[in-house]
Amino acid sequence: MNTTRTATAQEAGVADAARPDVDRRAVVRALSSEVSRVTGAGDGDADVQAARLADLAAHYGAHPFTPLEQTRARLGLDRAEFAHLLDLFGRIPDLGTAVEHGPAGKYWSNTIKPLDAAGALDAAVYRKPAFPYSVGLYPGPTCMFRCHFCVRVTGARYEAASVPAGNETLAAIIDEVPTDNPKAMYMSGGLEPLTNPGLGELVSHAAGRGFDLTVYTNAFALTEQTLNRQPGLWELGAIRTSLYGLNNDEYETTTGKRGAFERVKKNLQGFLRMRAERDAPIRLGFNHIILPGRADRLTDLVDFIAELNESSPQRPLDFVTVREDYSGRDDGRLSDSERNELREGLVRFVDYAAERTPGMHIDLGYALESLRRGVDAELLRIRPETMRPTAHPQVAVQIDLLGDVYLYREAGFPELEGATRYIAGRVTPSTSLREVVENFVLENEGVQPRPGDEYFLDGFDQSVTARLNQLERDIADGWEDHRGFLRGR
Ligand code: SF4
Structure with missing residues (x-):
């Protein structure tokens, strides 16, 4: 019945x-x-x-x-x-x-539910120590590109001499992360991970503990030689490549590096071929940012992917993640014509990809997915006044080669002005990551945000901050039992 x-x-x-x-x-x-x-x-x-x-x-x-x-x-x-x-x-x-x-369902199912189920959001709201749900390792000592939008300080890098000790610190952190969540760690930057010659060993070390790691890379150094010299890289769960254009001119304008597009393309073709030969399970995908007014280029992206797939027709590229760059707009709002153009571009993109690259997973994120489905998404614009001085290390931290534990994902660059204020502490042979987080949560009064600090937050940090602010607002309004409307547990 x-x-x-x-x-x-x-x-x-x-x-x-x-x-x-x-x-x-x-x-x-x-x-x-x-x-x-x-x-x-x-x-x-x-x-x-x-x-x-x-x-x-x-x-x-x-x-x-x-x-x-x-x-x-x-x-x-x-x-x-x-x-x-x-x-x-x-x-x-x-x-x-x-x-x-x-339309915003992915925000609930992909971000909130798992964080709630792990108790990470409550730990942040109630200021209780907890091992970070997500641990980002930033192993790159430098980067070969100079992207015009990147906050990295030109010329700033980690000394080559700091790499061996840094890798030992990162290996010790890998040993410390609980193994119950295979996706608890990823490798990114900060700077470019593949500039670290010990990356493959670190990956292998993490895989040996059961972690399914994704590395975020510009793929310039993802050459056949690198893959042969560092076989541990084949033990990655996924490689997520940031694309900076679809031809040599666009790449050079964005990255400042001549010939970068041809090299990245060759690397990716080579990687797909080698992957097919080895029958390796590692996934390959793209991160693509739509620049304002360039939604029409999404079909060119599909053509580019289809061309790459010719190198390995049986094992094509696995996924593409698309986001929009709202950073130039004060209120994050689009004009009606921009919104229509973007929406039409997204609809065309999804249809065209289904035809040309069937089976490829497309992740538009909840804002673009909402727009594609005809709903004007709520765009997150965290400001210094809505940033949380206590941040959310129970949810996520990022650690660089020095062992410094950053509170936000876009703060982990050497010599970046104001960013050292967002270091919760340093992991050393005598201080574990768990201790750094505990000390910060229990003893630190937090960081008072200044104008411009909001750029240290990436999209994930912004979503988490908005959710934590919402939970606190609900509690303050007397709705503690129902805080956050839906919760993951
Ligand atoms: S955005 Fe990435 S690839 Fe570009 S300069 Fe910055 S760290 Fe390097």
Whole structure:
């Protein structure tokens, strides 16, 4: 009987309640019968509650950061009515599914749920020490590019002599990270990881403990020689390559390096061939940033990938992650024409990729995914006044070759002005990462943000900061039991 009711609800679309194009009346009808079943309410009352529940699912499926009090005021409910509604929401599991199927659903399922399930967000909100959920290793001593948008200080690098000791520190951290989450670590920068000649050994060390590591690289040094000299690199879970253009001129304009595009392309073709020969499971993908007004280039990106795939038709490129660069806009807003152009570009891109590079996983992130689905996404713009002095080391930290533990992902560059303020402490032979985080959480009063500090946060840091601010707002407003609307546990 229970099965029949659930099937009826699903057919009528409760789990689709946050889809922008859904037949809302059908959702409310289906929800109304669920409400009657769960509460025993009569038709009239059930209809009213169903309409409110559908509204909640649609709202949080598209606008995940809204404080509860703001939603309560918008719905015009008193506190008791709203608490009742939130309880009811929790008793109909399909509604949680609906939120995850909404335009911002990936934010809930990929970011919030795992962090919540691990207790990392609560640890940050309640200022309790916890081993970081995510540990970024920044092993690169230098970088061969000078990208015009990069915050790295020209000429600043880690001394070559610091690399062996740095690698020992990073190996000790690898030994310290609990093995229950194979994706707990990744390698990035800061500077370019492949400029570290010991990278393969570090990867192998981590793989030996069961970690599925992704390295973020510009792939300039991903040559056949590098792969032969550092066989440990084949034990990576994935290589994520940042692309800086689709031809030599674009690459040179962005990176300042002549001939870089041809070399990166050759490296990637060689890598795909070698991977196929070895039948290695390692995944390969791209990180692609759409520059303002350049959404039309996404189909050229697909053509480029299709050309690379000719080197290994049986094992093509695995994934592409696309983000938009909003950094030049004060409020992160797009004009109507820009939004339409971007949306059309995204729709064309997804269709074209399905045709030319079938099977390739496309991750648009929740903002672009929302836009593609016709919803104006809420863009995160964390400001110094909304940054959290205590940051979130229980959620994520990044460690460079000196063992310095950075609180934000874009702060780990040598000599970057103001960035040393965001070092929580240093891992040494006598101080573990766990101790550095514990000391920071229990004893440090935090970092007072200054104008410009917001650029130390990447998209993940911004999402986490927005979520933590939301949780704190809800607690302060007396909604502790319901904080954050949906939680992962
Ligand atoms: S963005 Fe990356 S590849 Fe470009 S200069 Fe900065 S560290 Fe190097």
